[in-house]
Amino acid sequence: MTTTKTKLAKGASAGTLQPTHISVTFKIVTPDQLRKITFTLSRLIDSTQDSWSVMFELDERADTTKDFQLVIQLQVDVDHNDNANAAATAKNGMDSDQHAQAIVAADTAKDAKKGDASLADAQSDAAAVVSARNPSSPS
Amino acid sequence: MDAEAALVAASNGALMSNNTRCVSFLLASCVISGAFPAGAQTCSNPRNTQFYEDHHYTVRAVTITSPFSFFFLVKQRFRAIVDGLPLKAGDPFSRALYDAQGSTVEEEVRKDSALGKDTPAKVVVSTGGIESCVETGDHLTVDIVYHVFSTDPLPAAVASPDMRQAAIGQQATAPAESTSQPDYKIIPKLSYDHTRRGFGGVYFARRMPGGVDNFVDLSAQGSSSSKALNGQVHWAANVGKEFLDKAEFNLAYSYTDMSTLSARLTKGIALGHFQAVSKPIDTEPARFLIRYGAGLDQGNQQSGSTSIPLPPDTIGNSAIGSVRFYGGLTAVSNHFEGAASYGLQIGGPGLTELGFAKHIGDVSFSARVPGGSHSPFDFTVRATAGGITRGSGNNRIPINDRFFGGNTVSAFIPGDNWTIPNGPLVRSIATNRFAGGGGFGGTSFYSLNATVGKVLWASPIIPRDVDTPDFGERIGAAEASAQNWFADDFEGASPFFAALIRDVPPKMKSDVDAASAEFKAIRAASPGGVSATLNSALNAAEHTATRAQQAVGHAADPAARGPDSMSRLRQWIGPASQFRALAKQVRAIKSLVDASAGATLEGIAASIDTHLKDLQDAFKSIDEGPERAAAKEKARLFMLRPRAVVDALRFEANRYAVSLVGLADIGRLWPDPLGTRYAYGFGGRFSLVTVNFTLGYAINPNPHRELGQGRGAAFFSITYTNLFR
Numbered sequence: 001m002t003t004t005k006t007k008l009a010k011g012a013s014a015g016t017l018q019p020t021h022i023s024v025t026f027k028i029v030t031p032d033q034l035r036k037i038t039f040t041l042s043r044l045i046d047s048t049q050d051s052w053s054v055m056f057e058l059d060e061r062a063d064t065t066k067d068f069q070l071v072i073q074l075q076v077d078v079d080h081n082d083n084a085n086a087a088a089t090a091k092n093g094m095d096s097d098q099h100a101q102a103i104v105a106a107d108t109a110k111d112a113k114k115g116d117a118s119l120a121d122a123q124s125d126a127a128a129v130v131s132a133r134n135p136s137s138p139s
Numbered sequence: 140m141d142a143e144a145a146l147v148a149a150s151n152g153a154l155m156s157n158n159t160r161c162v163s164f165l166l167a168s169c170v171i172s173g174a175f176p177a178g179a180q181t182c183s184n185p186r187n188t189q190f191y192e193d194h195h196y197t198v199r200a201v202t203i204t205s206p207f208s209f210f211f212l213v214k215q216r217f218r219a220i221v222d223g224l225p226l227k228a229g230d231p232f233s234r235a236l237y238d239a240q241g242s243t244v245e246e247e248v249r250k251d252s253a254l255g256k257d258t259p260a261k262v263v264v265s266t267g268g269i270e271s272c273v274e275t276g277d278h279l280t281v282d283i284v285y286h287v288f289s290t291d292p293l294p295a296a297v298a299s300p301d302m303r304q305a306a307i308g309q310q311a312t313a314p315a316e317s318t319s320q321p322d323y324k325i326i327p328k329l330s331y332d333h334t335r336r337g338f339g340g341v342y343f344a345r346r347m348p349g350g351v352d353n354f355v356d357l358s359a360q361g362s363s364s365s366k367a368l369n370g371q372v373h374w375a376a377n378v379g380k381e382f383l384d385k386a387e388f389n390l391a392y393s394y395t396d397m398s399t400l401s402a403r404l405t406k407g408i409a410l411g412h413f414q415a416v417s418k419p420i421d422t423e424p425a426r427f428l429i430r431y432g433a434g435l436d437q438g439n440q441q442s443g444s445t446s447i448p449l450p451p452d453t454i455g456n457s458a459i460g461s462v463r464f465y466g467g468l469t470a471v472s473n474h475f476e477g478a479a480s481y482g483l484q485i486g487g488p489g490l491t492e493l494g495f496a497k498h499i500g501d502v503s504f505s506a507r508v509p510g511g512s513h514s515p516f517d518f519t520v521r522a523t524a525g526g527i528t529r530g531s532g533n534n535r536i537p538i539n540d541r542f543f544g545g546n547t548v549s550a551f552i553p554g555d556n557w558t559i560p561n562g563p564l565v566r567s568i569a570t571n572r573f574a575g576g577g578g579f580g581g582t583s584f585y586s587l588n589a590t591v592g593k594v595l596w597a598s599p600i601i602p603r604d605v606d607t608p609d610f611g612e613r614i615g616a617a618e619a620s621a622q623n624w625f626a627d628d629f630e631g632a633s634p635f636f637a638a639l640i641r642d643v644p645p646k647m648k649s650d651v652d653a654a655s656a657e658f659k660a661i662r663a664a665s666p667g668g669v670s671a672t673l674n675s676a677l678n679a680a681e682h683t684a685t686r687a688q689q690a691v692g693h694a695a696d697p698a699a700r701g702p703d704s705m706s707r708l709r710q711w712i713g714p715a716s717q718f719r720a721l722a723k724q725v726r727a728i729k730s731l732v733d734a735s736a737g738a739t740l741e742g743i744a745a746s747i748d749t750h751l752k753d754l755q756d757a758f759k760s761i762d763e764g765p766e767r768a769a770a771k772e773k774a775r776l777f778m779l780r781p782r783a784v785v786d787a788l789r790f791e792a793n794r795y796a797v798s799l800v801g802l803a804d805i806g807r808l809w810p811d812p813l814g815t816r817y818a819y820g821f822g823g824r825f826s827l828v829t830v831n832f833t834l835g836y837a838i839n840p841n842p843h844r845e846l847g848q849g850r851g852a853a854f855f856s857i858t859y860t861n862l863f864r
Contacts, residue, residue, distance in 0.1 A: 018268055020269070021245070021266065021267035023242070023245040023265045023266075024264050024617070027263075028624050030703070038249065040245065040263075046188060047187035090613070090616060091616055094624070096762075097713050099627050100627075103703050107689070108686075111689055117686065121686060132713050
């Protein structure tokens with residue numbers, strides 16, 4: 001086995017975790033308790049990449065006494081140009097425009113499940129939750 | 140520094156380099172010190188995980204930590220997640236597996252609602268990395284650590300006022316039981332009291348079919364000088380009305396046998412009780428809960444011997460029966476909790492001979508000063524008073540219904556979570572050794588109890604060096620998301636939007652229909668087929684038109700929630716709007732067709748633009764008007780409690796704390812020629828999150844040896860601090 005001796009990396013201090021995975025999940029159950037929208041922003045950081053991705057999930061039920069059923073789950077890589085919006089969302093939360101886009105993304109996800117929209121449409125609308133951030137919202 | 144730069148800097152640890160062991164929001168979990176072995180070593184390439192695969196490192200440990208790991212169930216869930224991960228302790232480090240399992244951990248935690256199923260809003264933050272690398276020697280190892288914060292367990296940490304007694308009595312298991320709903324439980328019991336001596340027993344409960352809150356329970360306790368046996372069948376129903384949110388019914392049997400100075404009190408009764416709790420009434424300063432109930436009991440009682448000279452208004456051996464009514468109000472705020480209760484019992488030697496009325500009032504107030512600190516002073520004051528009045532004639536009071544007192548007193552409603560003391564509490568005097576007047580109890584009483592504590596040393600759940608500005612930012616983001624979501628939802632319920640939802644979709648549908656018709660006309664005008672460029676543009680526009688029609692259908696769906704439809708309309712004016720895309724595509728096609736068709740297309744695009752502009756203006760008007768302001772205020776109020784819970788977690792909750800406690804009691808029974816009793820004392824308190832174990836000694840400054848009183852009494856209590864209100 002190779003024995004390796006290395007110097008302390010710049011910026012690293014003993015016991016300090018420098019994360020390579022960060023994710024923030026927002027889950028909202030609508031007040032009628034029939035729809036659950038989950039939106040996860042994930043960031044992967046290492047020496048070769050710094051990328052964001054979005055997981056969007058829609059669950060529904062017809063009756064509040066029943067368990068939620070998964071309608072669709074989408075995993076989308078965030079366009080590099082949207083990294084600032086992704087960071088702003090992780091830092092300040094979702095704004096009203098992103099909320100609106102999330103509702104529409106849920107509709108499209110359901111349409112895709114029924115064959116009324118394509119998977120690409122659903123992925124596009126899910127990714128747009130990040131880009132829909134209003135420019136006047138906090139960055 | 141812009142947002143992205145700040146985040147990167149934070150992620151690199153540059154913003155928190157001084158005394159922070161962790162980087163971001165969830166690193167609150169660093170408090171779980173087990174994740175950080177003593178003498179932890181650094182990793183020279185924390186962001187270049189390929190390095191550790193290339194140099195044949197072995198995984199030493201895989202750990203998930205959380206501020207809520209003190210919940211056994213949470214810890215158990217994390218252990219199960221770790222067991223299911225592809226990289227385990229002892230495996231060669233693999234970058235591919237490591238990258239893959241980061242999202243696995245996040246997904247498992249996100250999906251796991253074991254301690255908070257279907258809460259209205261949930262936030263999960265997960266961070267993973269490597270640390271404690273051993274980079275010298277023959278055994279090169281790396282630790283994989285995930286820090287997880289999920290709001291799921293918070294509801295389990297919040298004891299509603301009606302559940303607080305359960306949280307006191309069964310603090311170790313109450314949170315898990317609140318969600319895991321065990322079929323049965325068995326709890327051994329062991330206690331000591333001067334009057335009862337050492338006594339032991341067991342509590343057994345079995346859930347019944349038909350509802351999670353329906354159960355049957357049995358408890359038995361005994362010692363050389365006392366016995367207690369209780370059995371109960373309990374039904375609960377969630378009614379969901381404002382003043383009748385939850386109803387409970389109990390059928391119970393209770394048997395007690397316990398001595399006083401002069402008599403041996405034995406009582407066996409069958410009880411039927413109904414209790415109800417209102418929905419919590421939320422106001423800005425506090426959350427209120429109303430509780431009320433009524434019951435009927437019948438049984439018999441003895442005083443030990445027929446030769447005992449009882450007071451003339453008292454009967455020793457007889458049947459016993461009563462009807463009871465009680466009600467109460469609890470107010471809970473961030474840093475104080477108050478409760479007021481009143482109980483009325485109309486009783487006598489049997490239900491056919493109801494001849495006395497017992498009234499008890501009880502008020503308690505507790506506060507923490509300063510609020511929002513990890514080491515506050517805390518005060519608790521409780522005042523209780525009661526009296527028994529006899530009706531006219533020769534009505535007598537069963538001796539078991541008189542007031543006795545001491546450092547423990549019976550409950551006015553046996554078996555109920557809501558405790559109304561049935562006698563004076565003075566902590567320097569043993570149970571049932573309070574009474575003068577021959578030791579047969581009194582017919583009226585009062586007691587006043589004060590307890591003050593000061594946290595001397597505490598270990599916050601989220602250490603101060605973790606609760607950095609970055610940590611607060613992530614929490615703020617989560618709270619802002621939820622609050623804004625609810626503000627949109629409340630705003631969307633405005634009647635103004637009902638008009639928009641009625642008027643706008645038909646106009647947009649008309650535009651899209653016109654565009655679709657024109658696309659068909661363009662295709663029809665070229666029987667040999669349109670050019671490849673035009674065909675491609677038409678295909679894209681037709682697809683967008685189809686999606687726009689679907690958007691109209693969703694927004695106009697009468698079965699859809701109004702607030703959701705409002706959000707759909709808001710999306711139409713956003714950058715991902717299908718209508719904006721359609722207008723753009725229509726104009727692109729215009730340049731590929733003849734002038735006549737182009738003019739038609741321009742008219743359609745202009746109409747879309749006009750309608751979207753009108754919609755945008757309508758939103759602007761509403762967003763800047765009183766509707767939005769009112770919705771934001773409502774959402775702010777809606778989020779007060781969740782924010783308070785998170786704030787309590789950040790600024791108040793301790794993993795454990797050590798406090799100094801002082802107490803003072805005053806109590807009086809009538810008739811009693813020996814006057815007022817006192818207690819003062821000191822003790823120490825050890826707190827585990829919200830449960831306090833207090834041990835101390837209360838001095839009796841004026842002991843009456845003839846009543847069996849000593850110089851004082853040791854006391855031990857378990858109380859609950861309602862941090863997460």
